[in-house]
Amino acid sequence: MIGERLRVARARSRKTMRDVAIACDCTPQAVKKWEDDTAMPDSRKFIALIKLLDVSAEWMIDQTPLDFHSTETAPQGRHAKYWVREAVAELIEQGMLTR
Incomplete structure (x- = not known):
């Protein structure tokens, strides 16, 4: 769906x-x-x-389920901005990145 x-x-x-x-x-x-x-x-x-x-x-x-952890299946083009935002938020949450 x-x-x-x-x-x-x-x-x-x-x-x-x-x-x-x-x-x-x-x-x-x-x-x-x-x-x-x-x-x-x-x-x-x-x-x-x-x-x-x-x-x-x-x-x-x-x-195919959206996978925001893989660059191969990550949304391309205009959807990449959303993917990057989600990936950065997750890295910050895991303490792997600071603001």
């Missing part, structure tokens, strides 16, 4: 559930269901979703 990738892409693009709902012509509750993997958008809404979040359909539907 698309829940985790939708959350990552939405956070990266700094969009609210309401922003996504408006672009997809649905309710914020529907977007929440997509993120919780309890529902899927129809094809029209899915196309609006990937355009709004500037991600490929292939990336959004990829079933």
